[in-house]
Amino acid sequence: MEEVDRILIHSLKQAGTDIDEDVQSVKQFSSELIVEAVVRCLRVIDPGLGSGLSPTLPPGMSARFRLGMSLAQACQDLGYKGEIGYQTFLYSNEPEIRSLLMFLVEKLPRESAEASDQPAGKSVLLQKAIAAQIKAQLALPWLPPSCRLPLHRKTQSPGLCHSFRAQPLSLPYSQKASTKKQAKEVKEYWREHLVPVTSQPSHRASILASLLENHVSELSAAQEWENEWNSQGLLSRLTPEDYRSRKRARLQKRIEEQLRAAAQPRPDTHGTTRSTSDLAELLNSFGGTTTGGDVLTKGTRFTHAEKFTFTQEPEKAAQQMAAAASALPSSHQSEEDLKAQQEAELSGLQQQLQQLSVQMEEVGGDIRQLTVSIHQVSDELKQRELSNSEKEDTVRVKKQTIDLLPDAENNLVKLQSLVEASAKRVVHLAAQWEKHRAPLIDEHRRLKELCSNREMESSRKLSEIKDLHDKIRQSAEEAKKKEGLYKQLITEYETLPKDVSRSAYTMRILEIVSNIKKQKEEITKILSDTKDLQKEINGLTGKLDRTFAVTDELVFKDAKKDESVRKSYKYLAALHENCTQLIQTIEDTGTIMREIRDLEEQIETENGKKTVSNLEKILEDYKAIRQENSALAAKIRDG
């Protein structure tokens, strides 16, 4: 009972009852303590039910009575089956109180136990971690900035102040500047003047933001285009460029229409006419530029530029040449002479070079032509050779037939016999082929069947393997879950208060269980002993009855003849009767003894109920109530 009491007291303490350290068992509970414990438990179990009850006993006797009644009612509402009334609380006896408290403690909600049955979600763990972190940070004392260690700087510095703001970047090979051929100037710009992307934004802090922004915009544009192309573009069966240009034209038309509709000149307002006409002009220009595709203008510009750069240099050279030529006759100094000579030589050489290169090109063209013609000729040659060989074959056949012509009849017969022989051979061969074919086909069929069997088996095995894989995955997941649960439970177990030693309880429980087992064994042994005894007794009584009957008969027969035998018969009958009486008496004694033991037990339990003290208490309380009543009556009389 001590163990039970300790567990009860521990649970009651957790429910909020204030129990002194020296109270060790339910026997020591006073009425006040009982009432408090019950009320606290009721409040935890059902706040609506317990809130109307006060945990302290009131001083007035009638109020006490009422509280006892309402407590008993509440316990019955909760489903308590035992006998309960105001007397349970006010005039307590140990076993009743114990059973009541056990019932209440069992009814206490076990949220924590239920909650820990399932693995907590990730969010709960995260929140726990955040809460722990914040708690740790709050525990650190604040330090002025100059005294902070690197450890504190992380948590106590004001953090990043600048905002996350993006700026446009200039990147080569991006999506915006598409992959079409770039002009020379653009390439030069990329090579010479484009600063690295890390130094492009004006603030260092916005590098990351700008890069992310750039990337995201390009990515989303690419995705959108892909979506559109897959959903609509492919259906239109156009090339991407065509589709784009068509879409652009459609959009421009639409915008134009919208603007035109918005810019309809209204007759009632004069001020707007001018602006609308401006808008109309703008629209015209808009339409003009749209129809003339910017690709075209761009193309012309580039061709212009090319022409410009390529034609300018020869002109310049020619001008210089002319200048040099005019300068030649006017100067007679040797140096100038030499220079002029050299220049003339240079120009001559350049001309020669140009001539040579022109010649080279001509010759190259000739060579190309010639190689092409060679190819053609060789092709022709091959064809001719082929036809030649064919013709030769036909000629040979014809020649043979011509040779055979003179002795035509003989040859005909010979030919016929040859033909017949070959026909026979063919038939023979076919028969042989059939002979070989039948077993081969059978073999083929057999193999095919085998193959299909194998295939079926393999597919079956495959499905089995798949099932196994599924199972493995499931079990792995389950194992993971269980592991998580285990870890969580371990941490929770570590955080649990250690005042209740579980192992002691389990040891005790195991001990009790083994004791009970032993007792059960003993009981069964005793029961079997009793049964044996009963059997023996029955056997003996039967034997006795039989022997008595036999003896009785024998003696009765002789008794008619002999007087002394008659006497002994009488004695026998008396002896039998006495013995029966004796046995009856012994049995009666046994039952009476049992009754006595029962009664003694009853007396003990009645003694345990503190009847005398309770009766005294009841008497006192009765007196108190009478006093109260008389006081109240006096008050009424006075009033």
Added chain:
Amino acid sequence: MIKLLEKITPTESLKFLHRVVDGLCGRSYPRRIEYGEAWSLTEFGELTNSLSKFFTVAVGRKCSDQEVQELLGDLDSAHAAVVLQCVHARQEEIRLSLVDRTNGISSTQLQDFNWQIKLALSSDKLSSLNTPLLNLSLDMKENGLQRAVNIEMNKEELQTLISALEAANKVVLQLK
């Protein structure tokens, strides 16, 4: 005004021009300190302004080379060639930035946005709140003035905002 460009050599001026285009495209303009010896403050301002205008016009109207030359006026040929090269090199980029500007045709535009997610663990009344909150800050340009708008939203409000934006996006897609 563009004639002021002749105060530095063509190679230097090419670099300078690229920086001006950078500024036009939303990055930083060249700093005056670096060119303090060449121009005074007013000269520098006028030069950058007129160069920006020139680039806008030259790319916006899709001028041919000759028209560009005419726009440049009496700039000497070496510098003019450099300017032309710069225009050719940066044409696409300038065009994109101009398109961007044209897109912002309405009186109020969204320039940039930023968001932060916060988890309110508890409040003054509740010990455990655990409500995620989104802090959305929008950088608006209203009639040429910068204005920052900060909104704090809980989950439901954010859902409403997102559904409204999705509906708007659907309308835009239908326009396409």
